Amino acid sequence: MVRFARSALCVVIAASTLAHAAPGKEKSIARGRYLVEISGCNDCHTPGFAMSGGKVPEKEWLTGDQLGWQGPWGTTYPPNLRLSLQKMSEQEWIKFARTAELRPPMPFWALRTMKTEDLRAIHRYVKTLAPAGDPAPAYLPPGQEAKGPVVKFPAPPK
Numbered sequence: 001m002v003r004f005a006r007s008a009l010c011v012v013i014a015a016s017t018l019a020h021a022a023p024g025k026e027k028s029i030a031r032g033r034y035l036v037e038i039s040g041c042n043d044c045h046t047p048g049f050a051m052s053g054g055k056v057p058e059k060e061w062l063t064g065d066q067l068g069w070q071g072p073w074g075t076t077y078p079p080n081l082r083l084s085l086q087k088m089s090e091q092e093w094i095k096f097a098r099t100a101e102l103r104p105p106m107p108f109w110a111l112r113t114m115k116t117e118d119l120r121a122i123h124r125y126v127k128t129l130a131p132a133g134d135p136a137p138a139y140l141p142p143g144q145e146a147k148g149p150v151v152k153f154p155a156p157p158k
């Protein structure tokens, strides 16, 4: 009887620990979604997002784009973050976000400025979206012609 009571107590403790852990994680995932929405990641990393006034279903968010961005740096394509972040552990993502120097027009400095808990929240949120879509086209160096459509950046005014 005592043994039964003890194991029942363990179950209760384990269940309440889980119950406490879950809302914290849920909150962090919700914050990740909020950060992705307000910091404009969808504008480039979700096909048609900016052009449709943000009317793209969440299941297509962050799947990368075939639309190229062309300038003196060559042609870049916003990668599929649903695939990229799946491959990184939380620690790897935080390290990447703190150190990566990415090509235009990716605002990599925004990632560097984010607090660790915000980066963690973004990672958690993107991981809850299942992997989807295909990899974006590979980067093309200057002078190499792009096959699909591109946004061209003119030389800035002097």
Ligand code: HEC
Residues within 6 Å of the ligand: 036, 039, 040, 041, 042, 043, 044, 045, 069, 076, 077, 078, 079, 080, 081, 084, 101, 102, 103, 104, 105, 106, 107, 110, 111, 122, 139
């Ligand atoms: C103005 C367009 C734009 C916005 C806004 C933007 N990105 Fe990007 N992002 C890009 C482009 C283009 C690349 C590819 C850069 C390169 O080839 O070096 C990129 C690359 C990345 C990469 C590297 C992925 C990989 O697989 O190599 C990550 C991670 C990333 N962006 C995350 C984000 C997050 C998170 C946000 C929102 C806070 C964001 N980006 C906002 C355009 C954008």
